[in-house]
Each structure stands twice: as C-alpha cells, then as structure tokens.
Amino acid sequence: MFRVMLVEDDERLAALVMEYLHSYEFAVDLVPRGDLAVAHFKATSPDMVVLDLMLPGLDGMVVCRQIREISKVPILILTAREDSYDEVSALEQGADDFVSKPVQPRILLARLRALVRRIPSHDNAVAAPEELLQFGSLSISRSDRLVHWKQQVIDLSNTEFKLLMILVEAPGKVLSRDDILKKMRGIEFDGLDRSIDNLISRLRRRFDDQNSERIKTVWGEGYLFSPSAWE
Numbered sequence: 001m002f003r004v005m006l007v008e009d010d011e012r013l014a015a016l017v018m019e020y021l022h023s024y025e026f027a028v029d030l031v032p033r034g035d036l037a038v039a040h041f042k043a044t045s046p047d048m049v050v051l052d053l054m055l056p057g058l059d060g061m062v063v064c065r066q067i068r069e070i071s072k073v074p075i076l077i078l079t080a081r082e083d084s085y086d087e088v089s090a091l092e093q094g095a096d097d098f099v100s101k102p103v104q105p106r107i108l109l110a111r112l113r114a115l116v117r118r119i120p121s122h123d124n125a126v127a128a129p130e131e132l133l134q135f136g137s138l139s140i141s142r143s144d145r146l147v148h149w150k151q152q153v154i155d156l157s158n159t160e161f162k163l164l165m166i167l168v169e170a171p172g173k174v175l176s177r178d179d180i181l182k183k184m185r186g187i188e189f190d191g192l193d194r195s196i197d198n199l200i201s202r203l204r205r206r207f208d209d210q211n212s213e214r215i216k217t218v219w220g221e222g223y224l225f226s227p228s229a230w231e
Contacts, residue, residue: 002116004028005046007037007063008078009055013101017050020105026112034058038066046073048115050108051095053079053086061086061093068094074115078103099172110135110171110227117169133168136230138207140168154206159184163199167215167225176222 002025008014009032018028031040035057041049049067053060064075077090080101087098096118097111113133133140139148145161147154156164166183167175177196184196200223204215216224 002026002048003044003046004048004050004112005031005037005041005044007031007034007049007051007055007060009033009052016105017108021109021112024109032056034060034063037063038070041067041071048073048112049075050078050112051075053077053081053090061089064090064095065093074118076111076115078108097173104172104228106228107172111173114169114171135168135171135227138230140164149207156203156206159199160203160206163203167223168227171225171227174218174221174224179222 004021004026006014006017006028008017008030011032014030014032018030021028029040029044029046031037034055037049037051037055037058051060051064055063060077060079064077067073067075074096075094076097076099077087077095078099078101079086090098096115099108099111133142137150140146142165147156147161147164162184163180166180180196200215200217204210204212207214209215214226214229216226218224
C-alpha cells in the first residue's frame with residue numbers, strides 16, 4: 001500500500017479523491033490546513049504529497065518548500081490556480097508535478113502512478129505499476145517491452161516504443177515537440193520537428209486513432225496522451 005498525504009481544505013474534493021485512490025493501491029491521510037502539513041508529514045512519513053496551494057493557515061507554496069527541505073518524496077500540486085507563474089514557481093520550490101482543478105480522478109491516479117515510477121525503491125506491491133502500465137485496453141510491459149491493445153500484440157519499433165513511453169509517463173499533460181525531442185535523445189532519430197509529427201501519425205495508426213482521441217493534438221502547444229480514451 002502506497003501512502004499519500006493529501007493537503008486540501010475543500011471537503012467535497014478531498015472526499016472524492018480519497019474514495020477514488022483508496023480503491024486502488026493508495027492509502028490517503030487528509031490534512032485540511034497548511035500550517036498542520038509539515039508536522040503531519042514528519043509524524044507519518046508518507047510516500048507522496050498531493051498539495052493544494054490555497055490553504056488556510058499557511059500557503060501551499062511555503063508548505064512545498066518546507067517539505068522539500070527535509071525530504072525528496074514526490075510532491076504533486078493540485079490547485080485551482082491557472083497562472084503559469086504559479087506552475088513555474090511551484091516547480092522551482094521543489095514540486096514534481098502540477099495539475100489544475102478540476103481534474104478527472106483517473107487522470108490524477110495516472111499522474112500519481114507516473115510519480116511512483118520515479119521513486120527508486122518500494123515493496124513489491126508498489127513496484128507493480130512500474131512493470132505493467134494499464135490504460136483501459138492498452139497494456140504495456142516495461143520489462144519485456146510488450147504492448148497489447150485490445151488483446152492484440154502491437155509490434156512497435158524502438159523509436160515508436162520510446163515515444164509511446166514518453167507519452168504514457170505524462171498522462172493528461174501536454175508535451176511540446178521540444179519536450180519530446182529532448183527525451184528522444186540517445187536513440188536513432190533525426191531530431192527534427194517534422195519527424196515528431198510523422199512519428200505521432202505512425203503511432204496513431206498502430207492504435208486505430210485516426211480521430212486523434214487517444215493521442216491528442218493541442219494546437220500551438222504539442223501532444224497529450226489521454227488516459228481515459230483507451231477503453
């Protein structure tokens with residue numbers, strides 16, 4: 001069981017998040033105030049923190065910085081603030097991810113699992129998501145690089161598999177071409193923007209995604225893997 005400290009003063013949202021995550025591999029402790037968060041963190045040693053920014057008692061940005069000063073656990077910011085400055089500031093304070101409200105529970109779960117995979121060591125129950133990624137009818141085994149879609153094996157090239165992994169490790173998050181190009185380094189790839197577009201098109205054809213519902217194009221920004229579109 002993976003332990004999450006949820007710092008959130010919205011009772012309705014907190015109840016929804018806790019109920020949903022409890023049905024998977026997460027145990028959730030709720031802290032309703034910012035000024036209680038660091039003491040609770042020290043007392044319980046959670047594996048991950050989900051943190052609102054607008055909190056009574058102490059601003060979430062300060063909480064993020066104080067936790068990062070004493071621990072390297074993943075911190076996901078979940079907030080109604082949409083100012084890009086807040087996202088940049090949160091990342092500079094040590095946050096690992098930033099998600100704007102409202103958020104679909106399945107997307108939040110996928111983002112948390114992506115953060116779990118960054119942590120170097122866990123017990124077997126927590127490590128399982130690292131080996132097998134599941135999004136509806138899409139199943140990806142990291143260890144043997146097997147991809148199944150609707151119970152059929154999808155034979156991907158090395159470059160296609162690399163791109164797919166880049167996308168699924170950031171579910172619900174827009175990745176720019178530059179983001180993807182940086183992550184594609186180290187494999188045989190020409191590194192041009194048009195190559196990313198062509199490779200995305202090839203990947204969509206593999207998964208019958210002619211309407212770009214599973215791998216979305218966000219015009220002017222980049223591409224987004226939709227974790228809820230793989231049923």
